[in-house]
Amino acid sequence: MLSRRRLLRAIACWCIALSTLFFASPSFAIGGKLPSLDQPAPEFTLPTNTGDGEIALADLRGKWVILYFYPKDFTAGCTLEARRFQQDLPKYTAQNAQIIGVSADSVDSHAEFCDSEGLKFPLLADTTGKVSKAYGSWLGNLSVRHSFIIDPNGILRATFVKVNPAIHSTEVLSRLTELQATVF
Structure with a gap:
């Protein structure tokens, strides 16, 4: 049986997912104004679950970056999404792409989540939401x-704002392949 805390996390995750499906638009989505395409991505530096300190976007120059935001560690949709990215990790690596997950959870929560799910890509702790x-x-x-x-x-x-965790990694991988064929 789910603990009260996990149940509340699952409900929050589903509410956010449903809101995003119904109200998202290309330039403004639930959560705020999206950064513009074909412009420099917003820079960041955040602590990681790996114990290696922090990861900055600038440190990843020369690689494609798949930056995905998710509500909570250990919730149904978030776990499914992470598992799919992990399943496809060799395909991303072969395409010179680094997967980075971001949520408001702590570094310790991320470390437990990665250990529990066997995730081999970093999760960053954006505890302030910046x-x-x-x-x-x-x-x-x-x-x-x-x-x-x-x-x-x-x-x-x-x-990507209308995300279905079950098929999202496949969608991202397909779009990455298209971009690599046309952008470079």
């Missing part, structure tokens, strides 16, 4: 389920 806000992905005290593809030069190339 980065989530810069990406139009903040609602109250949670990150909203949005994803972004950033090219090796730090330019934002794709935005």
